[in-house]
Amino acid sequence: xxxxxxxxxxxxxxxxxxxxxxxxxxxxxxxxxxxxxxxxxxxxxxxxxxxxxxxxxxxxxxxxxxxxxxxxxxxxxxxxxxxxxxxxxxxxxxxxxxxxxxxxxxxxxxxxxxxxxxxxxxxxxxxxxxxxxxxxxxxxxxxxxxxxxxxxxxxxxxxxxxxxxxxxxxxxxxxxxxxxxxxxxxxxxxxxxxxxxxxxxxxxxxxxxxxxxxxxxxxxxxxxxxxxxxxxxxxxxxxxxxxxxxxxxxxxxxxxxxxxxxxxxxxxxxxxxxxxxxxxxxxxxxxxxxxxxxxxxxxxxxxxxxxxxxxxxxxxxxxxxxxxxxxxxxx
Amino acid sequence: xxxxxxxxxxxxxxxxxxxxxxxxxxxxxxxxxxxxxxxxxxxxxxxxxxxxxxxxxxxxxxxxxxxxxxxxxxxxxxxxxxxxxxxxxxxxxxxxxxxxxxxxxxxxxxxxxxxxxxxxxxxxxxxxxxxxxxxxxxxxxxxxxxxxxxxxxxxxxxxxxxxxxxxxxxxxxxxxxxxxxxxxxxxxxxxxxxxxxxxxxxxxxxxxxxxxxxxxxxxxxxxxxxxxxxxxxxxxxxxxxxxxxxxxxxxxxxxxxxxxxxxxxxxxxxxxxxxxxxxxxxxxxxxxxxxxxxxxxxxxxxxxxxxxxxxxxxxxxxxxxxxxxxxxxxxxxxxxxxxxxxxxxxxxxxxxxxxxxxxxxxxxxxxxxxxxxxxxxxxxxxxxxxxxxxxxxxxxxxxxxxxxxxxxxxxxxxxxxxxxxxxxxxxxxxxxxxxxxxxxxxxxxxxxxxxxxxxxxxxxxxxxxxxxxxxxxxxxxxxxxxxxxxxxxxxxxxxxxxxxxxxxxxxxxxxxxxxxxxxxxxxxxxxxxxxxxxxxxxxxxxxxxxxxxxxxxxxxxxxxxxxxxxxxxxxxxxxxxxxxxxxxxxxxxxxxxxxxxxxxxxxxxxxxxxxxxxxxxxxxxxxxxxxxxxxxxxxxxxxxxxxxxxxxxxxxxxxxxxxxxxxxxxx
Numbered sequence: 001x002x003x004x005x006x007x008x009x010x011x012x013x014x015x016x017x018x019x020x021x022x023x024x025x026x027x028x029x030x031x032x033x034x035x036x037x038x039x040x041x042x043x044x045x046x047x048x049x050x051x052x053x054x055x056x057x058x059x060x061x062x063x064x065x066x067x068x069x070x071x072x073x074x075x076x077x078x079x080x081x082x083x084x085x086x087x088x089x090x091x092x093x094x095x096x097x098x099x100x101x102x103x104x105x106x107x108x109x110x111x112x113x114x115x116x117x118x119x120x121x122x123x124x125x126x127x128x129x130x131x132x133x134x135x136x137x138x139x140x141x142x143x144x145x146x147x148x149x150x151x152x153x154x155x156x157x158x159x160x161x162x163x164x165x166x167x168x169x170x171x172x173x174x175x176x177x178x179x180x181x182x183x184x185x186x187x188x189x190x191x192x193x194x195x196x197x198x199x200x201x202x203x204x205x206x207x208x209x210x211x212x213x214x215x216x217x218x219x220x221x222x223x224x225x226x227x228x229x230x231x232x233x234x235x236x237x238x239x240x241x242x243x244x245x246x247x248x249x250x251x252x253x254x255x256x257x258x259x260x261x262x263x264x265x266x267x268x269x270x271x272x273x274x275x276x277x278x279x280x281x282x283x284x285x286x287x288x289x290x291x292x293x294x295x296x297x298x299x300x301x302x303x304x305x306x307x308x309x310x311x312x313x314x315x316x317x318x319x320x321x322x323x324x325x326x327x328x329x330x331x
Numbered sequence: 332x333x334x335x336x337x338x339x340x341x342x343x344x345x346x347x348x349x350x351x352x353x354x355x356x357x358x359x360x361x362x363x364x365x366x367x368x369x370x371x372x373x374x375x376x377x378x379x380x381x382x383x384x385x386x387x388x389x390x391x392x393x394x395x396x397x398x399x400x401x402x403x404x405x406x407x408x409x410x411x412x413x414x415x416x417x418x419x420x421x422x423x424x425x426x427x428x429x430x431x432x433x434x435x436x437x438x439x440x441x442x443x444x445x446x447x448x449x450x451x452x453x454x455x456x457x458x459x460x461x462x463x464x465x466x467x468x469x470x471x472x473x474x475x476x477x478x479x480x481x482x483x484x485x486x487x488x489x490x491x492x493x494x495x496x497x498x499x500x501x502x503x504x505x506x507x508x509x510x511x512x513x514x515x516x517x518x519x520x521x522x523x524x525x526x527x528x529x530x531x532x533x534x535x536x537x538x539x540x541x542x543x544x545x546x547x548x549x550x551x552x553x554x555x556x557x558x559x560x561x562x563x564x565x566x567x568x569x570x571x572x573x574x575x576x577x578x579x580x581x582x583x584x585x586x587x588x589x590x591x592x593x594x595x596x597x598x599x600x601x602x603x604x605x606x607x608x609x610x611x612x613x614x615x616x617x618x619x620x621x622x623x624x625x626x627x628x629x630x631x632x633x634x635x636x637x638x639x640x641x642x643x644x645x646x647x648x649x650x651x652x653x654x655x656x657x658x659x660x661x662x663x664x665x666x667x668x669x670x671x672x673x674x675x676x677x678x679x680x681x682x683x684x685x686x687x688x689x690x691x692x693x694x695x696x697x698x699x700x701x702x703x704x705x706x707x708x709x710x711x712x713x714x715x716x717x718x719x720x721x722x723x724x725x726x727x728x729x730x731x732x733x734x735x736x737x738x739x740x741x742x743x744x745x746x747x748x749x750x751x752x753x754x755x756x757x758x759x760x761x762x763x764x765x766x767x768x769x770x771x772x773x774x775x776x777x778x779x780x781x782x783x784x785x786x787x788x789x790x791x792x793x794x795x796x797x798x799x800x801x802x803x804x805x806x807x808x809x810x811x812x813x814x815x816x817x818x819x820x821x822x823x824x825x826x827x828x829x830x831x832x833x834x835x836x837x838x839x840x841x842x843x844x845x846x847x848x849x850x851x852x853x854x855x856x857x858x859x860x861x862x863x864x865x866x867x868x869x870x871x872x873x874x875x876x877x878x879x880x881x882x883x884x885x886x887x888x889x890x891x892x893x894x895x896x897x898x899x900x901x902x903x904x905x906x907x908x909x910x911x912x913x914x915x916x917x918x919x920x921x922x923x924x925x926x927x928x929x930x931x932x933x934x935x936x937x938x939x940x941x942x943x944x945x946x947x948x949x950x951x952x953x954x955x956x957x958x959x960x961x962x963x964x965x966x967x968x969x970x971x972x973x974x975x976x977x978x979x980x981x982x983x984x985x986x987x988x989x990x991x992x993x994x995x996x997x998x
Contacts, residue, residue: 098438287424287435292416301437308414308440 007111007129008074008084014125016075016082016118022318038209038230041242042272046214047228048221051246054276056284059197060177063093063103065167066306067183069159070318071151077118081144082126083151085110086318087159088310089166091180092302100305104170106162109315110134112151114141134158164189171195183303186241186264187232193239193266199278200241200264203298205257207232209243221260223250226279229272240267246279248286249297259297354378354500355445355466357388367449370404370461374443379500382406382866383880383891385469385477386447390462400454402461403469403477404447405888407864413439446864448888450477474504479885483509492546493586494539494881495892505586506892508844510548512884514785518843519818522793524831525848529876532827532848533565536789537897539825542588543787544746552784552821553745557738557772559765560752561791564612568905569748570596570621573898582895590898593748599625599738600752601728601760606950607920610727611752612902615909620927625751626954627728628735629678631767632721633657638766638805648710655706656714660684667691668703678722678731685715725760731947734958740771743782762806765796769809769822776820785821788813793828797835807835814841832857845882847889849874863889917946921953928956929964940969948972 012018040046067089075082088107092100112134115123126133136150163182168191170180179197186193186200209232210218218227227245232238241264249259263278265271282300290296290304355374359365370388374380384406390399415421425432449461453476474497475481483490484507491507512518521539523532540556547554560566572592583590600611600622608614609622636653659665665673665684669691673684688703688711701708722729738749751768753761769788775781790796790810797810813824814837826842828834832854839845850871854860860868870891871880877896882889900908915923921941922934941949952971961967
């Protein structure tokens with residue numbers, strides 16, 4: 001659903017000081033940084049498996065799910081920021097003709113602020129504008145920098161909720177030989193983490209699962225190899241899944257994380273049997289390369305395509321302009 | 332289909348709103364903005380449109396019931412690209428193996444981006460950039476609107492001439508040109524360029540002439556065509572039906588043109604040097620009877636002596652002497668000043684006059700005289716030699732002493748093609764034929780006594796007759812004159828050539844309608860084609876037979892059309908079906924011509940009559956018979972031939988000593 005941007009005009013007319021600021025953090029998705037540990041399930045300790053003999057899985061059709069988030073501070077009520085955020089998610093399906101076509105899509109526009117910190121008039125205007133309002137916690141509302149960080153979390157929640165909703169709906173429509181590849185973790189969703197043909201592709205490696213030699217083995221994985229399957233230790237609401245690393249490109253001369261992906265699939269013995277075919281399949285997805293995205297070494301082209309699609313359809317005024325922020329009058 | 336409207340009938344209802352889904356959308360960026368004359372749009376990768384396709388852009392309405400602007404455009408260029416940042420990334424993705432690149436699991440995003448030139452905007456004012464609206468494939472009605480054909484397809488006096496079918500994306504629409512702009516008086520002339528050997532130029536002109544004859548509006552009067560056949564058998568079988576397939580017939584039907592050969596064609600060809608066999612490839616016994624000899628005498632030649640005489644050769648003195656001959660001597664009783672009276676009608680008469688003058692001067696010259704009627708003897712000798720040379724070089728076309736046989740001046744018939752076959756004639760003779768025929772057409776159209784109101788003159792090989800550089804020949808001057816002033820007279824030039832860039836600029840520049848067949852790449856690289864997009868040039872360089880690009884004053888951009896094969900027998904097919912016969916012996920050729928004049932004549936009778944007679948006497952008698960066309964051809968022929976005279980020894984002549992023992996006179 002797209003809500004007209006007129007609610008911004010309404011709150012400005014009600015007394016909010018207009019602003020136009022796109023925080024740097026809104027340009028990309030933050031990594032979840034945590035240490036949870038893991039238990040190898042393919043052998044006693046984390047192993048390294050070559051993929052040279054693995055026959056790549058070749059699904060007849062694959063759906064790729066990704067989402068984007070964009071946000072902008074559009075005004076201040078006192079020192080409390082009023083954020084306009086746009087989140088979108090889409091699934092693009094690749095059939096036998098190897099072309100991607102959109103099969104599902106969802107968007108959300110929300111206002112994020114702390115209502116009780118706004119002047120009454122501005123608050124009334126915002127509540128009456130018909131836009132969905134999300135509030136960051138009261139304890140984050142004092143210092144604007146903290147408020148913006150809190151707003152960002154709300155934007156991410158909105159986006160992940162959209163992705164989850166789309167993904168779970170798509171699972172019900174998957175054909176027998178069709179897979180769903182999700183950009184990110186599966187463990188946010190019970191349905192996704194239990195489905196036999198759902199695959200999570202994780203590019204960020206903030207989470208630490210191993211220590212010592214196993215960690216070194218994982219992070220120095222050679223090109224064309226995968227690690228053994230392991231079970232990340234569940235924490236909080238995260239569901240039980242199996243995971244393994246795969247290297248898409250040689251990292252030597254670049255960085256340890258260069259071309260390194262972590263895959264997630266359901267926690268099931270069949271996943272262990274499919275680990276190499278799946279890793280070989282994902283490695284085959286290196287081409288075409290997802291340039292000019294800077295993360296091209298880890299970004300699968302179909303995921304890049306979904307992002308491109310969503311950004312092409314996102315509101316233009318949330319896209320940062322390639323210009324300096326000259327002082328603007330508040331009128 | 333675009334129907335030709337009866338002016339008496341009420342105007343048709345407005346076209347229904349388009350129901351077909353859009354095939355594209357106009358896009359404009361800072362780098363590639365939409366302008367009033369050009370726009371860009373994208374389509375799906377799988378699309379039916381291509382270079383030359385006509386599209387319609389519809390501006391969304393303003394929501395208040397007002398419809399937006401409608402813009403018609405023709406696709407002039409196309410682009411395809413993917414989201415690949417640099418070619419190197421493709422190499423990286425495929426690890427240097429092209430086979431792997433083709434086998435990548437996902438096909439990159441691609442775009443089909445098209446550039447279109449605006450044909451028309453409605454409303455036309457204010458003229459604004461093309462709106463960023465939806466793009467639709469043009470329908471028949473759209474094509475008529477886009478090409479502004481609505482101005483002359485309907486109304487009280489429609490002037491539309493079908494020229495071909497616009498074909499794109501499964502859609503086909505007739506394209507018409509405006510007779511007022513093809514045959515005058517608003518604009519006129521047609522120029523067609525294309526590489527040789529594909530028969531496109533000749534075929535296109537044949538089809539277009541057929542279309543003109545069938546669609547020339549009655550209110551514009553009578554029309555005829557004079558076609559110079561300058562190579563092979565190209566135009567020798569215009570009255571014979573050719574082979575058409577179902578597709579050709581369907582196109583004829585779509586264009587509203589009957590697929591039939593020309594109903595009235597008259598062929599003219601000079602004789603060969605023997606004076607009795609026609610110099611044409613249409614000599615098959617079934618057809619040669621239709622070919623009329625083209626024979627000119629002194630009078631016809633002298634008026635165009637400038638064509639035949641090398642200008643470097645002819646100074647003012649010689650010019651004055653030629654004018655003297657034309658004005659004071661030819662066809663008049665003339666006293667030579669030495670006691671002789673002459674009536675000069677033929678080259679032979681002229682030669683007798685010259686001989687008399689030279690003899691007289693030589694006899695009188697013993698006293699030192701070397702001028703006659705203020706003309707120096709050297710000038711006269713020079714003119715004599717040049718004129719004598721004409722009858723030698725153009726033997727068969729120019730007769731020394733026979734009667735002439737010419738095109739039916741003053742009796743040109745409506746919707747008739749006059750083919751003048753000069754394919755095997757000496758270039759000098761070709762020039763003469765062209766100059767005289769065109770001059771006659773111009774003079775008679777000026778006097779309105781030709782018999783028709785407009786004449787299309789088809790001349791192939793304009794590279795040769797009106798080159799961009801080279802000397803200012805009489806023929807070139809005539810072509811320039813037609814190009815620049817012909818449209819007021821109804822004298823219309825249909826010119827064809829291989830290299831347009833090598834034809835005089837004023838000849839091609841004055842052609843209101845320009846047609847291009849398949850073009851040579853080198854030719855397309857010349858400055859005259861800079862206005863065409865690279866894609867259009869590529870299309871022109873690979874154009875199939877039967878497809879043309881047409882520029883016409885009503886069309887703001889060139890349009891590609893397809894035309895059916897002409898319904899006449901092609902030259903090369905004609906010579907296979909009607910192989911030319913070998914030259915007949917003199918007696919047989921004479922007999923055949925007399926039989927043609929009078930079916931009662933028996934060849935053996937003719938052979939008996941002409942046995943042992945001098946060939947020049949036979950030719951003279953035959954020419955007279957042909958010109959007179961008597962009821963009893965053989966009797967008239969015999970009379971002209973006269974009785975046999977027994978040979979007698981020549982009387983001794985008084986010898987005349989030369990003027991100088993060793994003469995410097997080079998002639």
